[in-house]
Amino acid sequence: MKLAVIGTGYVGLVSGVCFSDLGNQVICVDNNPLKVEILERGEVPIYEPGLKELIDKNKAAGRLSFSYDTKSAVEASDIVLLAVGTPSLPNGEANLSYIEQAAKDVAEALNGFKIIATKSTVPVGTNEHIERIVSEHTNFPFSIASIPEFLREGSAIQDTFNPDRIVLGCLDQETLNTLIELHKPLTSNIITTDIRSAEMIKYASNAFLATKISFINEIANICEKVGADVTRVAEGMGYDQRIGSSFLQAGIGYGGSCFPKDTEALIQIAGNVDYEFKLLKSVVEVNKDQRFNIIRKLQEALGSLQGKNIAIWGLAFKPETDDIRDAPAIEIIEELIKLGANVKAYDPVATANFKLKVNHSSIKWCDNALETASQSDALCLLTEWSEFTRIDLVQLASLMARPILIDGRNVYDPIKVKEASFIYYSVGRPHSANISDSYAEAMS
Structure with a gap:
């Protein structure tokens, strides 16, 4: 045709x-x-x-x-x-x-x-x-x-x-x-x-997936408080065919060109016909706050962030793209700068696009992952690029001024991270200080 x-x-x-x-x-x-x-x-x-x-x-x-x-x-x-x-x-x-x-x-x-x-x-x-x-x-x-x-x-x-x-x-x-x-x-x-139903299918699909993401992030936040492991919780949920395992990966929230735009648009579509979409408003609110868990974990680990050197791995909203639209890294880095931190940042493909959105004298743009982590007080993984997941954790810890790792995407094995002597924070899982022998045995 x-x-x-x-x-x-x-x-x-x-x-x-x-x-x-x-x-x-x-x-x-x-x-x-x-x-x-x-x-x-x-x-x-x-x-x-x-x-x-x-x-x-x-x-x-x-x-x-x-x-x-x-x-x-x-x-x-x-x-x-x-x-x-x-x-x-x-x-x-x-x-x-x-x-x-x-x-x-x-x-x-x-x-x-x-x-x-x-x-x-x-x-x-x-x-x-x-x-x-x-x-x-x-x-x-x-x-x-x-x-x-x-x-x-x-x-x-x-x-x-x-x-x-x-x-x-x-x-x-x-x-x-x-x-x-x-x-x-x-x-x-x-x-x-019909055409109107087709138009709605797209919004309803994206809104539902965004809801799953915000839901599992809320569960992750509760898991941290009660000592449960959200990865095991999500696994157990996912075997239920009524729920499914997709979009149940806890992290720092969704970004990109679709979910943020489409959830906000559907809220407006509902409002235009005098319907308040309360559930979806909460989904958006949860997502906006979730990325700031990175900041809260850094403050728990370091206290004041004034003058601290914070390494950022990943600027794109997800791996395998250079799209930084509504990427969590934008607000996280901007907040770090407000709090007086010095930022070292690296992404395999999205750095050039990110500089067009956020470029500040407090940011040092790095050429590779290890350069970014070197002499940093803490390292935050924001985008789960494969080169970050394959890194030698022992070597990584030896390069840092303080071996503090904030894993915003739950890509690392908590046991291996602990063995590398990291102080480790993930999302909805016990951080390194709370990883007991019994937990390690269960995970293995």
Whole structure:
């Protein structure tokens, strides 16, 4: 099939590239000529494992191209996918200005019947709004559909080719048949529904996953007070098929471009119809506070943080991405600076992006993990990159001024950390001073 993908962010770029790999003819469009030029040179503006290789492969095969000319891309295509950003406004609502402009541009470029499908995450009712915009700017026939995406940064290609399900929101059967045919190579688990339900499925899914994360973090906080181990609690819960084991990893909370934005937007969607989403408000509140447990543990270990050298491992909101949007590291580092600490920071790929958001004279940017930890009073792991999990703990402890390790992602074995003579704090597990012989025996 012939596709135009409007927007080359995570969703648009990954979706367009993967559809081209399935044999479709795809033009990815962005209104930033510099970004298009970068992509045409074979460079990738985002870090996503395997993406560059797929781009090179499908460009060479003639199935994939990049353009800033919306008109020519739309004219050459049968299906137009809208994948532009819908960032949060100050009140939490989704900013629809980009998708409104994209809809107008697409409408003015129509030269015949097209399917216009929204992959951007948008509030319920937005596709009807898009339909009105397109109708006002064209006399050509078209069909509107909602195809919410469920990609995870860092595994977006894997998620695209192996989706749990595809959701298609549209009431026009001919359009649905075309979209089913487009997605059939990916999975047979295709759910068709009305557009408003499709829009809500995306928000409800992300809100539920965010709720699981905040719930297990609350359980972790209780575990610390009663002497239980949240990793064992989560394991026992996860075997229950009604609950499942995914998103039950206690830590410092969620971040990124989806969960924070979508939970706030759903709260606003509810508020706009006079419904107070009390549960989701609590989820957001818990998540915002959870990251500051890192600060509280540092203060427990060191007392005042004034003048202390604090090492930070990980700046991206999760491993295998350079995305720092709403990353816990932002607020944690800003709070450390307010408290007078000197920060040494390192991330395998996200440092450049992080500097654009937070750059202060109190931060020393390091080139590797051991340099960051050297002569530090404490080390905080915020992002569970594999190079951090494979580190030699004995060597690590010997390099530090004080062997204090704050594990914000529970990646280390408490017993091995204790054997390396660390003072160890994790999330919802006994810290090193409270690891008894009986606990060690049970864990082994």
